[in-house]
Amino acid sequence: MTIRVWNSLTDKKEDLVPLTPGHIGIYVCGITVYDLSHIGHARMMIAFDTVVRFLRWSGLDVKYVRNWTDVDDKIIRRAGERGIDPLQLAQQFIDECHVDMASLNIAAADIEPRATEHIAEMHAIIEKLVARGHAYAVNGDVYFAVRSFPDYGKLSKRNLDDLLSGARVETGDIKRDPLDFALWKAAKPGEPASVTWQSPWGPGRPGWHIECSAMCQKHLGTTFDLHGGGKDLVFPHHENEIAQSEGASGLPLSRAWMHNGFVTAGDEKMSKSLGNFKTIRDLTAQWDGEAIRALLLSTQYRNPIQFGYDALAEADRRVDYFYETDGKAEAYLAQKKFTGEGREVASLKDAFRTAMEDDFNTADGLAQLLSTYTQLNVKIDGKGAPQDVADLRVTARALAAVLGLGWRDPKAAVLARRTLAAKRNSIDPAWVDERIAARLLARKEKRFADADAIRDELKAKGVELRDSIGGTDWRVPA
RNA sequence: GGCACCGUAGCCAAGUUGGUAAGGCAAGGGACUGCAAAUCCCUCAUACAUCGGUUCGACUCCGAUCGGUGCCUCCA
Structure with missing residues (x-):
């Protein structure tokens, strides 16, 4: 069997054929760090964490790069409000995000590059774009000339004229075309020196999209296998990233693009601008992170998921079931004085693999995992052979681990979860x-x-x- | 206005290279229990928003309609 991935670029499910056999390079657009992360970020990080776990479990050697965007308008503004340096603010929220990730069992990426550490690479791309006629400098700014890139719109399936009708045209704009976007922004009076860099066009700082073009290509090469992020990044972020990267290199950036759906609150998108978001921190104060993870995996990553406490409670009970069963198996084996090794059950692994190979269908994968735990309960309740119990237990734990679940010691997990529930x-x-x-x-x-x-x-x-x-x-x- | 996506049982949710509807929750019945809880077993969609079309055959493809969402501006 082969792994099938929904490619947003072609809007089709395609076989995942690694550029280099046995290896996968994946870049995921991470977070712009100016505040605590919310549950929408959690979904993105969990979705791709699970993708990477599954790819590795499937025997692929994965290089996973997820960036931090640590310089942008919002960071600068927020830092100004607090009277601190923008880089200090960014560092603070990177640290906070690592805390959240730990509570959701999200592994660190292999490389977590920061925009501010790749200024030279950005300059190189921009210079190439200028040389190739895709970019022009005006008053210290540098803009990408959208009309110079015929493929513009291929990811988001829009043409320039459609875009133009909805575009905000600012008076006094120095851009040649309203749709052109900034690669480099000239420093403005009063902006902190820490976020101002010298460049061939004068002092300034990067535009929003260029950092990802620089970071993904530096760490994964000109063309790589997978590029991911939230659906809201399709336009303009990823569209612009493609234009910049491919305009400069003349080669495709990523073979496939993956976009996770939104977490909604009520029936509308949860987002910073709507102010209707829940931070991960708020939730983990009351609920076990593993329940949050289980909830976010209960829907296939591309579909929207509505956040609600009933669903969270259901997910929490499911985590209970996993650990109660695991603990029961452990106790059974101890009682039987079983000291052998469990062997993974091939049929159960295959069922799980089949589910997950279909575009990382964690909803289906979770169902297969649940069935594994049920069989474990049946075997224990039926006073089955300890070897069979051990086999099922090892299988359940292995499959759960692919989803980033069930990794804790069962007794400790049950106690910790009960303590949290009592407090709640x-x-x-x-x-x-x-x-x-x-x-x-x-x-x-x-x-x-x-x-x-x-x-x-x-x-x-x-x-x-x-x-x-x-x-x-x-x-x-x- | 433009471009996409979605609409499956009371609720959540798989199924989207067409072949006759996974799973979970809730509900009902049963085993077990002093009674429970936990666990396990059984039951629970002639039907996939609606109406047409293509096809031997459609939840799956095409068209229209209704309803909902997202993007087009910072956003996972």
């Missing part, structure tokens, strides 16, 4: 323990009505009891 529901664990002790006494004295009353009392607070031979445990289901 304002439940005091000490009080729960006290009530459980009282119920235990009542049961011992066969006062079942009293015991049930306590159970109901706890239930009303959201605490569920689990009686077993080993004693009474408790959970706070989402």
Whole structure:
């Protein structure tokens, strides 16, 4: 089987054929760091983190580059409001984003380049564009001449005249064509020196799109396999990136383009400009990051996903199921004194692989994973052979890991998740323990009505009891 | 106005190189339990917004209509 990828450039699912056999170079447009990241960013990072995990699991050697855009108008403005240096502000939010990524089990990219570290590469591209007649300098600015690039619009499927009708034409514009965009912006009075660089056209700073052209080609070569980002980057960001890169090199930039759908709030896009976004930080204060990850993987990456707490709770219960089952398997194997190694079950791996090979269909992949855990439960409940349990457990953990789920020690995860859930529901664990002790006494004295009353009392607070031979445990289901 | 995308059971969601509807939640029944919870089993769409067309055959292709969203301006 081959991996099929929806290519936004051709609007078709295509076989993923690596440029260099066995190797994949992938560039993903990361975040412009001027604020805490929101759940839309989380989706983008999780989607491509999962893509990379799956490609590696499939035996490909992946070079994953995800950038930080650490210089732009918003960063400069926000830094000005706070009275700090723009680069300091950017660094602060890069650090914050790393914290968020850790809570969502998003691995670091192999290379996380920063725009400000690639000024020389940007200059080289711009000079080439000027030399080839694709760019022109005016008063210290340099613009890309959109009409000079016949392929302009090939990604977003627009023609220049359509664009022009919707374009904002500013009076006194020095551009030759309203659709031309800035490659280099001349420094303006009052802009901090830290974000001003010397250039062949005078002091200034990069335009919005040039940084990605510089970074992706420096780290992955003139042409590479995959380029990704959010759907909102199709136009103008990626369209302009193609124009710049291909205008300068004369060669295709990326073989395939991948774009993830939006996270919506209510029925509209969640975005910074609408102010209706949830930060990752807000959510992880109350919810387990793994539940957030499971929620965002429950829809195929290209489709929109509506953020809601019911769905989050459902995802959280699914994570419960994974760890409860994993813990049950661990306990079963310990009880049977099984010390062998589990072997991955080929049929289950194949089902999962088939699902994921179809454009990284994590919704389907999650269904296959769920089925693996169900089989594990069946095997344990049926007092199956320890080797079979071990095989299923190893398989489940391996497949879950491809999705970036189920990596924690089950006992520790269950406890940590219960603690968070208790906090979220304002439940005091000490009080729960006290009530459980009282119920235990009542049961011992066969006062079942009293015991049930306590159970109901706890239930009303959201605490569920689990009686077993080993004693009474408790959970706070989402 | 231009360019795209979406519309599958009460809810969420796969299926988009056409061949006769995954999975989850909820619901109902059962096993298990002192009662529960957890777990497992069973049931749950002659039907895929609507209307036409192409085809031996369409949720899947084409057209129209209705409804929703996104992009065209910073945005994952």
